[in-house]
Amino acid sequence: MLKLMRSPLKYVQGQGALLHVYEETKNLGKSFLFICSNSGFKSCHEKIEKSFEGTDATIHFEIFGGISSIGEVERMRAIVKEKNIECVAAIGGGSAIDTAKATAHYENLPVLVIPTVVATDAPCTGLSVIYHNDGSFSNYIFYPKNPDAVIVDSDIIANAPAKFLVAGMGDALGTYFEARACEKAKAPSLENGGITKSAMALCKLCYDTLLEDGYKALKACENKVVTPALEAIIEANTYLSGVGADNGGLAVSHSVYNGFTALKECESTMHGSVVAFGTLAQLVIEDAPEEEFYEVMEFCTSVGLPVTLEELGVTDKDRVRIAAENACAEGESIHNMIGDVTPEQLYNALIVADALGREFLNQ
Numbered sequence: 394m395l396k397l398m399r400s401p402l403k404y405v406q407g408q409g410a411l412l413h414v415y416e417e418t419k420n421l422g423k424s425f426l427f428i429c430s431n432s433g434f435k436s437c438h439e440k441i442e443k444s445f446e447g448t449d450a451t452i453h454f455e456i457f458g459g460i461s462s463i464g465e466v467e468r469m470r471a472i473v474k475e476k477n478i479e480c481v482a483a484i485g486g487g488s489a490i491d492t493a494k495a496t497a498h499y500e501n502l503p504v505l506v507i508p509t510v511v512a513t514d515a516p517c518t519g520l521s522v523i524y525h526n527d528g529s530f531s532n533y534i535f536y537p538k539n540p541d542a543v544i545v546d547s548d549i550i551a552n553a554p555a556k557f558l559v560a561g562m563g564d565a566l567g568t569y570f571e572a573r574a575c576e577k578a579k580a581p582s583l584e585n586g587g588i589t590k591s592a593m594a595l596c597k598l599c600y601d602t603l604l605e606d607g608y609k610a611l612k613a614c615e616n617k618v619v620t621p622a623l624e625a626i627i628e629a630n631t632y633l634s635g636v637g638a639d640n641g642g643l644a645v646s647h648s649v650y651n652g653f654t655a656l657k658e659c660e661s662t663m664h665g666s667v668v669a670f671g672t673l674a675q676l677v678i679e680d681a682p683e684e685e686f687y688e689v690m691e692f693c694t695s696v697g698l699p700v701t702l703e704e705l706g707v708t709d710k711d712r713v714r715i716a717a718e719n720a721c722a723e724g725e726s727i728h729n730m731i732g733d734v735t736p737e738q739l740y741n742a743l744i745v746a747d748a749l750g751r752e753f754l755n756q
């Protein structure tokens with residue numbers, strides 16, 4: 394297998410970054426369609442309009458329907474054609490981003506991503522999750538390239554609810570451990586390539602940054618201020634975690650997410666929360682050193698990520714068994730683990746992770 398490394402062409406981050414959108418993206422085209430979430434439009438449009446003032450580029454903002462559905466992508470493609478759009482941009486969370494990526498891909502245009510929360514890996518990766526118009530899962534689209542530009546304004550992130558930052562840290566927590574497992578098993582990355590040393594270095598830096606700055610960043614975000622620690626976590630959640638997962642691969646943590654979200658009691662549990670608990674389960678399966686396991690658990694509790702099943706919304710062991718079965722479905726990334734994992738082994742690991750988590754909380 395050939396080694397492979399992919400990333401966004403350009404990554405820009407800092408306070409007031411939105412005032413530089415035109416400057417940083419003027420090579421991408423002369424007419425921009427911004428696909429916005431409701432709140433993304435409110436918090437970002439003035440700064441972006443300001444950055445385009447006095448230029449010959451045109452901009453159009455469009456509020457999208459809330460999910461990255463086949464119908465929404467079609468609606469956006471019609472706007473692209475009608476307005477002769479040359480660059481598609483996203484302003485918002487994962488769904489706005491996935492809609493913009495898909496629209497740009499089908500229209501063969503560059504894509505710019507402006508995340509307003511740092512809750513998932515969506516901004517920097519080269520794939521989208523697409524839903525049917527009724528909200529049920531349809532398919533993943535894997536693109537030949539990652540976004541052309543990602544611009545994160547730290548002021549916007551500091552003013553977003555802290556629960557998104559925490560969820561993003563949960564998603565970022567899986568990155569190093571999942572990549573390490575893939576590397577050990579010589580499993581492919583998300584981009585279906587061999588894992589480079591560069592990817593592993595980013596994944597390790599992602600984990601180290603969480604331990605160093607996670608708690609401090611949470612305090613900054615709760616108080617709606619930007620500090621160096623918050624800047625470090627924005628980068629960890631967005632770039633290190635996204636590029637790390639893309640090129641490092643996924644294993645148990647993300648399959649646990651897929652397993653639990655199929656349960657209706659977990660529908661509202663955030664992606665990163667389940668990924669964090671899935672990481673604890675992975676460490677049990679790997680029989681990781683006690684020191685490492687408790688380092689991860691300590692981190693989770695310090696920032697408010699779940700360490701028990703109850704915190705995920707599950708209390709019935711039969712439901713855990715169903716989640717374990719779901720997580721081990723064919724094609725799941727859990728099969729990247731060395732020696733593979735059966736539903737029974739995963740169930741056992743989930744039960745033990747939960748027991749250790751409950752004990753830890755009661756200390």
Ligand SMILES: [Zn+2]
Pocket residue numbers: 513514564647664668
């Ligand atoms: Zn994820």
